[in-house]
Each structure stands twice: as structure tokens, then as C-alpha cells.
Amino acid sequence: MQIIRNDKIKESVYIETLDNGMKIIVIPKPNTNKKYIIWGTKFGSIDNHFIEPKTGKEIKVPDGVAHYLEHKMFEQENGVDSLYKLMSLGLDANAYTTNDHTAYLFGGTNNFYEGLDELMDYVQHPYFTDQNVEKERGIIGQEIGRYDDEPSWKLYINLMDCLYKNNPVKLDIAGTVESISHITKETLYDCYNTFYHPSNMIMCISGNFEPEKIVEEVKKRLLPKEKIGKIERIYPEKEYTINKKKNEQNMEVNIPIFMIGYRDILENEDNVKKQIAIEIILNSLIGKSSKLYQNLYNEGLIMAPFDFYDEFSNEYSHVVIGGQSENPEKINEKIVKTLETESVSNEDFERNKKALYGEYVSEYDDVETIGRIFLQDSIKGINSLDYINAFSKITLDYVNKIQKELFKEEMSALSIIRK
Amino acid sequence: MQITKLQSNKFKTNLCALFITVPLTKENCTKNALITSVLRRGTKKLKTQEEIAKKLEELYGAGFNCGVDKLGDYHVLKFYIETLENTYTLNNENLLQEGINLLLDIVFNPLIEENAFNKSYVEQEKLNLKKLIESRKDNKALYAKERCLENMFVGESYGLYKYGTVEDLAKIDEKNLYEYYKELIKNCKIDLYITGNNIDNVKVPDISSKELPKIESHHIAPTKPNKINEVQDVTQGKLIIGLDVENSQKAAVSMYNTILGGGANSKLFQNVREKASLAYSAGSTYIRRKNAILIQTGIEIENYDKTLEIIEKQLEDMKNGNISDEEFNSAKELIVSSIELIEESKEDMVTFYFDQNLFEENLSVTEYKEMIKKVTKEDVIEVAKKVKEDTIYFLTNDNVKK
Structure with missing residues (x-):
């Protein structure tokens, strides 16, 4: 077992890769009573075209299948729904699907091992029938309807449509009512057998655990599986431009909401360092303490700080800046201009580096955040502790370089929702 | 202060x-x-x-x-x-x-x-x-x-x-x-x-604070529930029902609320979402300091009558003592574990103790947990018998119906 100790935050991380290829990450938190486990597979909404490792058969699946599969995993052959079983143990259980992974999780103070039995049982025992797959269609249809009504979701999807022409990141994670109508139990089994193999999965556990012991408990509950080769995923060709500059949709929102996006096509950067640089740039130039933010606030053009973050995998990478304003076009113009013409001062750099460091450390406050972050990072091949260590390596020169290469007007787009 | x-x-x-x-x-x-x-x-x-x-x-x-x-x-x-x-x-x-x-x-x-x-x-x-x-x-x-x-x-x-x-x-x-x-x-x-962790040595100036007047407000539920429709451009309707639970024993009401609509084993989630596939979300919240419970669902507009009927059936069932051991026990587990989680979150800890202090109950997390553990099915049925539908609110896109 690999042990990584970090003295700055006084935490240790234990990483074990099993013979079947599954990775287990344990972050012990001896003083907490809450325990948290999250088990993820590298299968998300963008993985809709792949080659089945066993047969070599090329498979194309309808949009929304990863999410549909997530819904159906809970149903067991004996009629028991595992979500309810976990909840009746007093555990807070859930599952979610993103662009690049699906995860099953629970947390709580008591009954952890009973919960572990159930989690590892249901994730390893798919039970799909024509009837139960059919029944789910109504529920997921409702969920899609709920998202269709959600202005902030539409705003995001419309921005992705600006930033990408063919990349599946622009699709609704749940698919559409039309696309899910083509999902059958065979589709679900094809995807399950490919992507739910241990070699494609990562488990993160945090709480008052002895790492060796909990890894043994997990191993005991794993079913033997035949080795499979590497899963080959097929994606559209990489794009190096944006699709369009602007999307606008009318929905019932009182004040227009907007998202500005930047396509990031820098391919040879260390993702951890780049992400920190992006945060420093945005905090310094458009964050709460920036001149731009204060001016826009005093002019009454915005009433709350911008939300910003970057998202990336091997297939996509972009920066998103969101907010609410009566005049999104003007905000867009100002932000794009600021990011292209102004640069981060040394004072801003030092102060925001410190602030960011504080934010990263405080993520280790809670077992749930820890588990989630370690899973999401490791899906992308990142060890979360690298963020804490990277601070000493970031220089203002590096930050300036990233700003110049990334925040270009021609790589930006604007999505607006207004009445 | x-x-x-x-x-x-x-x-x-x-x-x-x-x-x-x-x-x-x-x-x-x-x-x-x-x-x-x-x-x-x-x-x-x-x-x-x-x-x-x-x-x-x-x-x-x-x-x-x-x-x-x-x-x-x-x-x-x-x-x-x-x-x-x-x-x-x-x-x-x-x-x-x-x-x-x-x-x-x-x-x-x-x-x-x-x-x-x-x-x-x-x-x-x-x-x-x-x-x-x-x-x-x-x-x-x-x-x-x-x-x-x-x-x-x-x-x-x-x-x-x-x-x-x-x-x-x-x-x-x-x-x-x-x-x-x-x-x-x-x-x-x-x-x-x-x-x-190390909070003994903080210095805080002396700032004076006043005792608040005691507020006694009694809400009386109407004999027939008020029905309110509000029209907006929505594709999904929101059916919300306000229940009056009188000033019953709070631990028993907590149990009542959780059996009715707290989490995936609850009657609402099971019957409205799972069995009837009527809603993506269906649950209830207990507004402890106002002796009220809110039932919340998101539904297709045309399913209003059907959903209301199923919800009212659940309220009736609970009045008639139709609560299985499984429903009862899993609700208790859910509340107990949520209480145990209070001390795992700084914000929840502060919120809990402030609320206890403001309403002069001054229970510790452990005492509160013990009170929940003592609740019996009979206590819950007692609560159920006193529950009255107060307000039935529907956010809809349909001017004509209902």
C-alpha cells in the first residue's frame, strides 16, 4: 500500500491498487464519527461510443445511458431497492452521473459495514428486465422535464453548445425523452459489462478507519471477475476552435443570467498548476476584491460576485464565468477586455495564492468533501494532495503566461437566458 | 452578548x-x-x-x-x-x-x-x-x-x-x-x-444584549383546507400542502413527518414517486417552530387530482395506524443518524444550539436523540389524528382547471 503523508495539512492518504485493477484510496479521519464512501466508474455521459474489450465489437449507445444505468442499479432481483435499504440503515445514500464518471455513495455514523455489504452487493449485481427498464422511463422523463425548466442548467448547456461543435460534453447528461426511448436492457448490460469492471473503478473512503483493515473488508466483498483489456472509447475529433460566439434563450427569469466560457486548448500543461493559475487570475482580475467587480457593483450592473470554475478531462477543457445582470453583453465585454489587457499584480498574486491555499486546506474539514474530491480528481488521474504541494511551485510569470495563452477573445463565448 | x-x-x-x-x-x-x-x-x-x-x-x-x-x-x-x-x-x-x-x-x-x-x-x-x-x-x-x-x-x-x-x-x-x-x-x-479546537483564548468585548419578549401565537387551521392556484410559465407543476400539526410533542411529530415524507422509505416517496411514477420529487419538511409540515411534490400539471388523492390517502392511512414496523424503524434510524451528524458539522452545531437556546428548550444533542428513541408508534398515531390539511397550493401553468 502506498502512503502519502502531507505535513502541511497533517493528513495521510493510503492508496492500494488491487490485482483486478481497482484502486482504493483511504483518507483516515480519526476524530470524526461520520464515515463516507464513494465508488466511481469512469463512465459518464460523454462515453457513448466504444469498443467492447471482450468481443472487439464497436458499440454506439443512445445519449443518457450512463445516467439511466445509474438509476437502474439500485433495483435488486429480490425486489429490494438498495437505496431504501441503505436509508433504512440510517445512511444517507445517493448516486450521480457527470460528464466523465458515475458514482455511488453513502455516509453516516452507524451501520457502516451493513451499508458496505449493500453497496458492494448492488453495484456488483445488475438486474435489468424489460419491465423494470420500461418503468424507469417515466421517472427519468420527469427528471429531464425538471432540468428543462431549470434556467441555470439550460444556460450551461447552451454555453457548451457555443464552445463545442461535436463534443458530447454539450449533451444533456440525462439525455432527451427521445434518446432514452431507445434504451433497452441489452444497452444497459453492454455498458455495465464494459464500464463496471473493477479495472475501470475507483473507491474512496474517509472516516475513522484503519487503512489496512478497511481495504481487507472491501476485498472480501469483491466478486472475482475475468480480466478485460483496455476499454477503447471513441470520441469525435478534437476541436481547436469554438462553435459559435453566442446563444440566447428566453425563459422566465426576472434578471437575465449569463455564462461566459473560454475554450482551453493548452495541451501540454500540468493540470494542477494550470488550475491554480486560472483561479489566481480570475480571483485577482474579476474576483470580489478586484477593481472590475467593485466598479460593476457600484454601477448596479451586478449584485453578487461572479461564479467561476474550470472543467476538464482528456476530451474537453474550458473555463466558465457566471452571473446575473440586466446587461450581460456589457459585462461580457468588460470581462473579456479585462482578461485580455490587464495583468495580475504581485500583491494580488501573493494575497490570492494565500486565500486559495486556505480554501484547499479547508476542504479537508469534512469526510464527504474529502471522498468526493479524491474521487473526482483521481478519475482524471490527479492525486488531490498535489494541489496543496503545487503552491510552492507557482510563480507570477507562470500565471501571466497562462493568462496570455488562455483568455483570448476569439476563444470566448456567451450564453444568456432572459425573459 | x-x-x-x-x-x-x-x-x-x-x-x-x-x-x-x-x-x-x-x-x-x-x-x-x-x-x-x-x-x-x-x-x-x-x-x-x-x-x-x-x-x-x-x-x-x-x-x-x-x-x-x-x-x-x-x-x-x-x-x-x-x-x-x-x-x-x-x-x-x-x-x-x-x-x-x-x-x-x-x-x-x-x-x-x-x-x-x-x-x-x-x-x-x-x-x-x-x-x-x-x-x-x-x-x-x-x-x-x-x-x-x-x-x-x-x-x-x-x-x-x-x-x-x-x-x-x-x-x-x-x-x-x-x-x-x-x-x-x-x-x-x-x-x-x-x-x-483551540478557542479558550479569544478576546471578546462586552456588548449588552436584551431578553426578548415571549411570543405566543396560535395558528388555527381552517375547517376546510384553503385551495390556492398560482399561474406561471412552468412545465412542471409544484403541489405543496401545508399541514397543521397543533402543538403536539415535537419528537413524535418529527417521527410522523419522517414516516410521511422524509427520505426514500417514506410513504410519499414510495407511493407518489415509486409506485405511481407521478413525481420526480415527493417529500415533506417539519417546520418545528410553527407546528407545521409542508408536503412538496413536483408533478405533471394534469396529474394534480391523482397526486392529491394519493397524498390524502397517506394522511388517512397514518391516522388509521397503518404504519409498518419497517417504516417506523427506518424513520427512527434516519432521524437518529441525522442527529448524530449535527456534531459533524460546525454550522449544524451552531444552528442546533442557537435554536435550543432561543426557544428555551436547552436540550443537548444526546438528550434530543434520547427523546426520539422513546417515541412509540402510538405517539405517532396520536399526532396523525390531530393533523389537519390547512393549505393546498398549486403552482401551475393552467388558468382554467381547478
Whole structure:
């Protein structure tokens, strides 16, 4: 077992890769009573075209299948729904699907091992029938309807449509009512057998655990599986431009909401360092303490700080800046201009580096955040502790370089929702 | 000022919370909401929010937050600051003390010019609050829930919107708001909560706080439930039902609420979502300090009658004692474990102890858990028999029907 100790935050991380290829990450938190486990597979909404490792058969699946599969995993052959079983143990259980992974999780103070039995049982025992797959269609249809009504979701999807022409990141994670109508139990089994193999999965556990012991408990509950080769995923060709500059949709929102996006096509950067640089740039130039933010606030053009973050995998990478304003076009113009013409001062750099460091450390406050972050990072091949260590390596020169290469007007787009 | 220290070695950050509590009234509601936003704009020392933001960044990105909330018939102005524990700083800074100083400065040493708040700050925040009030319809689920409560408690203080009204806002200026602020600080209850590991050595000045008047309000449910439809451009309808649970034993009502609509094993989730596939969401919330339960569902517009019928059947079933051991036990597990989680979150800890103190129950987390454990099925059935449907609210796109 690999042990990584970090003295700055006084935490240790234990990483074990099993013979079947599954990775287990344990972050012990001896003083907490809450325990948290999250088990993820590298299968998300963008993985809709792949080659089945066993047969070599090329498979194309309808949009929304990863999410549909997530819904159906809970149903067991004996009629028991595992979500309810976990909840009746007093555990807070859930599952979610993103662009690049699906995860099953629970947390709580008591009954952890009973919960572990159930989690590892249901994730390893798919039970799909024509009837139960059919029944789910109504529920997921409702969920899609709920998202269709959600202005902030539409705003995001419309921005992705600006930033990408063919990349599946622009699709609704749940698919559409039309696309899910083509999902059958065979589709679900094809995807399950490919992507739910241990070699494609990562488990993160945090709480008052002895790492060796909990890894043994997990191993005991794993079913033997035949080795499979590497899963080959097929994606559209990489794009190096944006699709369009602007999307606008009318929905019932009182004040227009907007998202500005930047396509990031820098391919040879260390993702951890780049992400920190992006945060420093945005905090310094458009964050709460920036001149731009204060001016826009005093002019009454915005009433709350911008939300910003970057998202990336091997297939996509972009920066998103969101907010609410009566005049999104003007905000867009100002932000794009600021990011292209102004640069981060040394004072801003030092102060925001410190602030960011504080934010990263405080993520280790809670077992749930820890588990989630370690899973999401490791899906992308990142060890979360690298963020804490990277601070000493970031220089203002590096930050300036990233700003110049990334925040270009021609790589930006604007999505607006207004009445 | 009452200072409560909640010691815990579970976290890497300290949370400090300052609460200003007054009776909730129509007259002062809007002013309270506006004051929190004006205060965070500047202090005597840090005159602009830019300076405050820079200060927070220097404190390793300390988080500052403020807002107002309704708690029973009280209005609470809340101010929070979260700082990294001193031991994780790079140069051994005393972030806890600096954080508390900043929090107190924001609340008690605001920027004052010529015996008034800064005029442009007040004007700006008035505009922002106006927009906030006007855009509440954007979050449909929350809006429907709040509208149901406002209808249920119409004419009573709990029926007020926590941010007040646009009409009242128009009457406020930097002078009368400052006058009100001085009165407020003199006549409110002030509580400071400090959580974290090494919290013994903080220095806090003496600030006087008042006892609040006891508020006894009795809501009486109508003999026939009020039906309210509100029309908006939505594709999914929100059916919200307000239940009156009288002043029953709170632990038993908690159990009743959880069996009815708390989590995936509840009657609502099982029967409305799972068996009938009528909704994506279906559940209920207990508003403890108002003896009310809210049932919340998101449904297709045309399924209104069917959904209402199924919900009412669940209420009937519970009255008739139709509660399985499994439903009962799993609800108990769910509540017990949620209580055990209180001490795993700084914010929940503060919220729990503040609520206990304000309503003079003064239970510890353990005592509260024991009370839940003692609840029997008979207790729950007793509650069920007293439950009355008070308000049936529907957010719909259909003018014609119902």
C-alpha cells in the first residue's frame, strides 16, 4: 500500500491498487464519527461510443445511458431497492452521473459495514428486465422535464453548445425523452459489462478507519471477475476552435443570467498548476476584491460576485464565468477586455495564492468533501494532495503566461437566458 | 452578548456566528433585511467592500456570509466568518482572533457619515434587495414552498417574506435606517457562537444584549383546507400542502413527518414517486417552530387530482395506524443518524444550539436523540389524528382547471 503523508495539512492518504485493477484510496479521519464512501466508474455521459474489450465489437449507445444505468442499479432481483435499504440503515445514500464518471455513495455514523455489504452487493449485481427498464422511463422523463425548466442548467448547456461543435460534453447528461426511448436492457448490460469492471473503478473512503483493515473488508466483498483489456472509447475529433460566439434563450427569469466560457486548448500543461493559475487570475482580475467587480457593483450592473470554475478531462477543457445582470453583453465585454489587457499584480498574486491555499486546506474539514474530491480528481488521474504541494511551485510569470495563452477573445463565448 | 463556545477537534477551520434576534414584524422586516447588506459594505476601518474582501483574502481566504432568516416568530440577522485554524497557517497567524474582530467590526462599527449610513451604499443595497425580492420566482421549488407558507400564515408574522416588501423598501433612506439600526442594537438579543479546537483564548468585548419578549401565537387551521392556484410559465407543476400539526410533542411529530415524507422509505416517496411514477420529487419538511409540515411534490400539471388523492390517502392511512414496523424503524434510524451528524458539522452545531437556546428548550444533542428513541408508534398515531390539511397550493401553468 502506498502512503502519502502531507505535513502541511497533517493528513495521510493510503492508496492500494488491487490485482483486478481497482484502486482504493483511504483518507483516515480519526476524530470524526461520520464515515463516507464513494465508488466511481469512469463512465459518464460523454462515453457513448466504444469498443467492447471482450468481443472487439464497436458499440454506439443512445445519449443518457450512463445516467439511466445509474438509476437502474439500485433495483435488486429480490425486489429490494438498495437505496431504501441503505436509508433504512440510517445512511444517507445517493448516486450521480457527470460528464466523465458515475458514482455511488453513502455516509453516516452507524451501520457502516451493513451499508458496505449493500453497496458492494448492488453495484456488483445488475438486474435489468424489460419491465423494470420500461418503468424507469417515466421517472427519468420527469427528471429531464425538471432540468428543462431549470434556467441555470439550460444556460450551461447552451454555453457548451457555443464552445463545442461535436463534443458530447454539450449533451444533456440525462439525455432527451427521445434518446432514452431507445434504451433497452441489452444497452444497459453492454455498458455495465464494459464500464463496471473493477479495472475501470475507483473507491474512496474517509472516516475513522484503519487503512489496512478497511481495504481487507472491501476485498472480501469483491466478486472475482475475468480480466478485460483496455476499454477503447471513441470520441469525435478534437476541436481547436469554438462553435459559435453566442446563444440566447428566453425563459422566465426576472434578471437575465449569463455564462461566459473560454475554450482551453493548452495541451501540454500540468493540470494542477494550470488550475491554480486560472483561479489566481480570475480571483485577482474579476474576483470580489478586484477593481472590475467593485466598479460593476457600484454601477448596479451586478449584485453578487461572479461564479467561476474550470472543467476538464482528456476530451474537453474550458473555463466558465457566471452571473446575473440586466446587461450581460456589457459585462461580457468588460470581462473579456479585462482578461485580455490587464495583468495580475504581485500583491494580488501573493494575497490570492494565500486565500486559495486556505480554501484547499479547508476542504479537508469534512469526510464527504474529502471522498468526493479524491474521487473526482483521481478519475482524471490527479492525486488531490498535489494541489496543496503545487503552491510552492507557482510563480507570477507562470500565471501571466497562462493568462496570455488562455483568455483570448476569439476563444470566448456567451450564453444568456432572459425573459 | 451571550457567548457560546462549542469545542470540537473534528475540523480544520473555526466558525464564528453572530446572531441578532428580534420579533418578526411587518414594520421592521424589510429594514432588517436591508441592514445586513448595508453592514457588509464597509466599517470605520475598512470603508469599502473591496477593502473587506482584501482583508478576508489575507486571512487565508476566510469566508464571510450574512443574511436573514425566519425562526418561528423571530427574525434573525446572521453573520458568519470561517477561518483556518491557526495551526494550519504558514506563519503562525492568529486567524481566529482576527476573524472575530472583523466580524464584530462589521456588525458594531459600521461606516457612519454625518449620523447616517453611507448614502450610496444604502441606495445600492435597496436596489439589490428590490431585485432579490422581485426575482424570487426564479427558483420555482423554493418559491412554491414559501408561497404556500405565506398563504397558510397570512396575516400572521410568519406569513411575511423574510426579505420584506418593495413598498416598505421605498420608505427607507440612509438616515432612518441608521436610526433604526441604533434602536435595533439596543433592543435585540445578541449571541456569538465560536466553534473549533483551540478557542479558550479569544478576546471578546462586552456588548449588552436584551431578553426578548415571549411570543405566543396560535395558528388555527381552517375547517376546510384553503385551495390556492398560482399561474406561471412552468412545465412542471409544484403541489405543496401545508399541514397543521397543533402543538403536539415535537419528537413524535418529527417521527410522523419522517414516516410521511422524509427520505426514500417514506410513504410519499414510495407511493407518489415509486409506485405511481407521478413525481420526480415527493417529500415533506417539519417546520418545528410553527407546528407545521409542508408536503412538496413536483408533478405533471394534469396529474394534480391523482397526486392529491394519493397524498390524502397517506394522511388517512397514518391516522388509521397503518404504519409498518419497517417504516417506523427506518424513520427512527434516519432521524437518529441525522442527529448524530449535527456534531459533524460546525454550522449544524451552531444552528442546533442557537435554536435550543432561543426557544428555551436547552436540550443537548444526546438528550434530543434520547427523546426520539422513546417515541412509540402510538405517539405517532396520536399526532396523525390531530393533523389537519390547512393549505393546498398549486403552482401551475393552467388558468382554467381547478
